[in-house]
Amino acid sequence: MPSRRERKKVERPIDVSRSIEESLEEAASGEEEEDVVDLADLDDASAKEVVAAEPEHPASDLGIRLRDALTTEAPPRVEARPPVRHPETDVDLAVDAARGLRLRNPVLTASGTFGQGTEYAELIDVSRLGAIVNKGTTPVARPGNPQYRIAETPSGILNSIGLENPGATEVARKYGKQWAALGVPVIVNVAGYSVDDYVYVVAEMAGTPGVVAFELNVSCPNVKGGMLFGCDPGLAAEVTRAVKAETDLPVIVKLTPNAPDVVAVARACEEAGADALTAINTVLGMRIDIARRRPILGTGSGGLSGPAIRPIAVHITYQVAQAVSIPVIGAGGITSAEDALEFLMAGAAAVQIGTATFADPLAPLKTIEGLAAYVREQRLGSIREVIGAALPRG
Numbered sequence: 001m002p003s004r005r006e007r008k009k010v011e012r013p014i015d016v017s018r019s020i021e022e023s024l025e026e027a028a029s030g031e032e033e034e035d036v037v038d039l040a041d042l043d044d045a046s047a048k049e050v051v052a053a054e055p056e057h058p059a060s061d062l063g064i065r066l067r068d069a070l071t072t073e074a075p076p077r078v079e080a081r082p083p084v085r086h087p088e089t090d091v092d093l094a095v096d097a098a099r100g101l102r103l104r105n106p107v108l109t110a111s112g113t114f115g116q117g118t119e120y121a122e123l124i125d126v127s128r129l130g131a132i133v134n135k136g137t138t139p140v141a142r143p144g145n146p147q148y149r150i151a152e153t154p155s156g157i158l159n160s161i162g163l164e165n166p167g168a169t170e171v172a173r174k175y176g177k178q179w180a181a182l183g184v185p186v187i188v189n190v191a192g193y194s195v196d197d198y199v200y201v202v203a204e205m206a207g208t209p210g211v212v213a214f215e216l217n218v219s220c221p222n223v224k225g226g227m228l229f230g231c232d233p234g235l236a237a238e239v240t241r242a243v244k245a246e247t248d249l250p251v252i253v254k255l256t257p258n259a260p261d262v263v264a265v266a267r268a269c270e271e272a273g274a275d276a277l278t279a280i281n282t283v284l285g286m287r288i289d290i291a292r293r294r295p296i297l298g299t300g301s302g303g304l305s306g307p308a309i310r311p312i313a314v315h316i317t318y319q320v321a322q323a324v325s326i327p328v329i330g331a332g333g334i335t336s337a338e339d340a341l342e343f344l345m346a347g348a349a350a351v352q353i354g355t356a357t358f359a360d361p362l363a364p365l366k367t368i369e370g371l372a373a374y375v376r377e378q379r380l381g382s383i384r385e386v387i388g389a390a391l392p393r394g
């Protein structure tokens with residue numbers, strides 16, 4: 001593992017329920033005029049004189065470029081277009097997906113099923129999503145597992161991708177600026193083989209534009225030893241505590257359904273300072289190629305996802321939501337607003353959509369629209385009114 005950088009503490013406003021574009025536009029408005037006026041202040045000249053003045057000394061390269069920039073005719077002002085109205089506009093879908101993390105709506109994309117988010121920006125308006133969770137990020141680049149890595153199953157898929165990713169430093173360098181420009185908050189999914197691995201990734205990603213939280217994948221069933229953290233309450237607590245000490249951003253721990261006692265792991269993570277829990281990661285499974293008489297996946301077993309695991313995920317969400325007081329983010333087989341509502345009523349504060357986006361990249365946006373329609377039809381004040389509606393009373 002590479003040696004660790006010094007901790008970078010970053011102050012970042014995390015209320016992202018307000019459109020990021022709105023904030024950027026407000027911050028940028030009048031910047032051009034201010035630049036010119038600042039220069040004018042220096043010379044005690046008017047802004048016009050600064051632009052037109054002959055230089056007393058031969059201009060440097062930078063000076064020439066600056067003068068060219070200032071004298072170039074400004075492009076005609078484009079009339080501000082009225083904001084696009086989506087079905088969710090004017091419906092209160094905002095939720096607290098983690099302690100200190102308010103999102104504009106409860107629909108997130110699940111790690112490993114939405115690339116780094118940037119790839120999908122060409123297909124859909126990602127700025128309408130509650131947040132994006134990026135592909136599992138490790139300290140150094142990983143090539144992933146041998147083929148085959150995906151096998152279809154009834155109502156789902158088995159995968160053993162093996163955390164293929166370019167490593168934390170490269171992810172931060174390559175995607176940071178692009179994430180900031182997407183207009184959607186990004187949650188970095190962190191994976192590793194040791195406590196130090198998790199801490200390293202979080203330290204390396206500190207200050208990366210667009211990043212609002214970390215999600216710890218303590219549950220990937222595809223990597224040797226990777227399941228240990230998520231199966232053992234003590235180890236899960238240890239990694240949570242270490243990461244919490246490294247960052248001021250919210251830390252979400254992603255639970256594995258393969259743990260002998262997932263509720264015990266959830267409680268341990270909450271006690272160690274977790275700001276939310278994601279329930280659930282994939283369920284261990286296997287398929288056999290009967291012609292070759294061998295497992296289909298290169299690694300033998302893999303992680304089952306898609307509608308096949310939804311009832312398991314709803315059940316775990318329901319159990320965990322009663323055991324902890326931090327937000328739970330539901331995941332597992334969600335394809336529509338109806339599926340998402342099941343999780344919200346089971347106590348989830350937000351949901352992640354993964355496998356469904358492979359069949360329909362619009363599934364997350366359709367889910368947002370469906371939730372907005374539900375809030376309207378049911379005459380609710382906000383989507384928050386349904387969270388935990390199916391939990392036992394009292």
Ligand SMILES: Cc1cc2nc3c(=O)[nH]c(=O)nc-3n(C[C@H](O)[C@H](O)[C@H](O)COP(=O)(O)O)c2cc1C
Nearest residue numbers: 110111112136159217280281305306332333354355
């Ligand atoms: C191809 C694939 C890759 C995944 N990669 C990751 C990953 O890198 N990190 C992680 O925490 N979960 C990963 N997951 C699990 C998903 O984020 C999600 O928890 C799970 O698939 C259940 O949701 P779904 O049924 O909506 O897909 C992956 C799932 C799939 C199908």
